[in-house]
Amino acid sequence: MYLQKQLDRHYIFDNLDTVELAKEFGTPLYVISENLIKYKCSQIQNDFLNKYPNTKAAYASKAFLTLAMCKIIEREGLGLDVVSGGELFTAISAHFPMEKVMFHGNNKSFEELELAINNNVGRIIVDNLYELEILQNIAKEQNKKVKILFRINPGVPGKTHKYISTGQIDSKFGICIEEESLNFALKKTIDSPNLELMGFHFHIGSQLFDNKSYLAALNIVTGLMKNLKDKMGFITKELNIGGGFGISYSTREKTKPISFFIDPIMKSIEDNCSKLKLERPTIIIEPGRWIIGEAGITLYTIGSIKEIPNVRTYISVDGGLPDNPRPALYGAKYEAIVANRPYANRELTATIAGKCCESGDILIWDINIPYVKPGDVLAVLNTGAYNYSMASNYNRLPKPAVVLISNGKPHVIVEREKYEDLISKDKIPNHLL
Ligand SMILES: Cc1ncc(COP(=O)(O)O)c(C=O)c1O
Numbered sequence: 302m303y304l305q306k307q308l309d310r311h312y313i314f315d316n317l318d319t320v321e322l323a324k325e326f327g328t329p330l331y332v333i334s335e336n337l338i339k340y341k342c343s344q345i346q347n348d349f350l351n352k353y354p355n356t357k358a359a360y361a362s363k364a365f366l367t368l369a370m371c372k373i374i375e376r377e378g379l380g381l382d383v384v385s386g387g388e389l390f391t392a393i394s395a396h397f398p399m400e401k402v403m404f405h406g407n408n409k410s411f412e413e414l415e416l417a418i419n420n421n422v423g424r425i426i427v428d429n430l431y432e433l434e435i436l437q438n439i440a441k442e443q444n445k446k447v448k449i450l451f452r453i454n455p456g457v458p459g460k461t462h463k464y465i466s467t468g469q470i471d472s473k474f475g476i477c478i479e480e481e482s483l484n485f486a487l488k489k490t491i492d493s494p495n496l497e498l499m500g501f502h503f504h505i506g507s508q509l510f511d512n513k514s515y516l517a518a519l520n521i522v523t524g525l526m527k528n529l530k531d532k533m534g535f536i537t538k539e540l541n542i543g544g545g546f547g548i549s550y551s552t553r554e555k556t557k558p559i560s561f562f563i564d565p566i567m568k569s570i571e572d573n574c575s576k577l578k579l580e581r582p583t584i585i586i587e588p589g590r591w592i593i594g595e596a597g598i599t600l601y602t603i604g605s606i607k608e609i610p611n612v613r614t615y616i617s618v619d620g621g622l623p624d625n626p627r628p629a630l631y632g633a634k635y636e637a638i639v640a641n642r643p644y645a646n647r648e649l650t651a652t653i654a655g656k657c658c659e660s661g662d663i664l665i666w667d668i669n670i671p672y673v674k675p676g677d678v679l680a681v682l683n684t685g686a687y688n689y690s691m692a693s694n695y696n697r698l699p700k701p702a703v704v705l706i707s708n709g710k711p712h713v714i715v716e717r718e719k720y721e722d723l724i725s726k727d728k729i730p731n732h733l734l
């Protein structure tokens with residue numbers, strides 16, 4: 302089916318002809334390469350886990366999570382960062398090793414915490430005092446000792462889009478380190494027979510390119526560790542420095558290797574710990590986008606083309622904002638290839654529009670592209686992270702299928718939604734029947 306003779310005529314992604322994929326599975330279609338995920342995970346193994354002793358890595362599953370993804374991450378030997386009952390339930394359903402799960406979130410519910418404790422998740426990252434209280438009660442009730450980290454807010458803004466910067470003081474996440482509340486939380490935990498405080502977590506933001514913000518945060522956090530050791534005798538056994546390692550969405554620039562972030566971070570931790578006479582804690586990272594972002598593309602079919610002379614040409618595709626809200630939310634930029642004519646001259650400047658009833662539903666503004674016609678297949682690149690996981694049914698569009706390419710074979714790992722799925726949870730009250 303995937304004929305060799307087509308290889309030079311169509312856009313090939315992980316050895317498969319994307320036009321054939323579009324034909325076989327329909328569009329819009331998320332396509333994920335298992336090889337590319339494994340390649341990223343192997344870099345984390347080599348350049349972080351094997352290079353530095355006493356380290357751990359968890360995949361931030363908010364970027365992209367399905368049962369199959371849990372299986373890949375488990376095989377690659379990483380842990381899993383989850384932020385909701387739904388993500389946790391997915392991990393449980395995939396029989397992911399629970400001791401390797403870290404549960405985050407700034408407003409975890411009683412039920413979510415109970416689910417986590419029932420299933421013995423490895424770490425609960427406590428975001429605030431309200432959560433600490435609930436957790437303490439559940440742990441006591443179940444007569445368990447729950448291992449926790451405190452998410453602290455280092456007061457260091459991430460250089461990224463405002464919506465995805467989390468390290469600044471004015472953030473809904475984490476306990477401020479100067480606040481009385483941190484001392485209070487510490488005392489409460491140290492006194493509790495049902496909680497064991499292993500250390501701290503911070504996360505500065507997502508899609509970061511500047512490794513200096515990590516170093517600034519580390520100076521603050523290692524200072525805090527020293528303080529707590531001197532004043533309270535508290536030894537930090539674990540330090541989770543979050544994720545946020547940025548990727549390139551442009552074919553003109555390469556994504557930075559994990560070592561670009563990791564090496565200065567590890568050096569700074571080692572230096573600070575030796576200067577402050579602290580034992581270096583276990584260091585944990587939680588990359589999401591860096592692992593999955595470049596491992597995915599989305600295939601669309603081109604439909605209507607509207608040329609407004611001297612203004613703009615709109616090329617509409619059969620998906621858009623519901624399968625990729627990132628351009629509308631963050632002004633995110635993507636690149637695309639006409640999959641059935643990847644090498645044609647890009648003679649036209651046009652705008653790729655989605656099919657939603659929304660003027661802001663634009664996937665790519667002003668892209669240079671070959672002349673296209675209805676029925677052509679468009680591949681938008683680097684859509685692996687925060688596309689499927691952020692997809693909605695806006696305008697009642699069914700969510701696309703997800704196909705995983707493994708060793709040259711396509712596997713449907715999420716079925717395409719049907720119209721019937723869209724109404725399957727609807728109810729009509731009697732008085733309207
Ligand atoms: C606590 C936490 N850890 C990890 C991540 C992963 O981020 P990214 O996908 O940018 O690596 C996030 C998201 O920003 C996060 O909030």
Ligand SMILES: N[C@@H](CCCC[NH3+])C(=O)O
Nearest residue numbers: 363465507508627686687
């Ligand atoms: N959803 C964001 C990333 C959020 C990171 C989670 N704290 C994005 O698409 O870039």
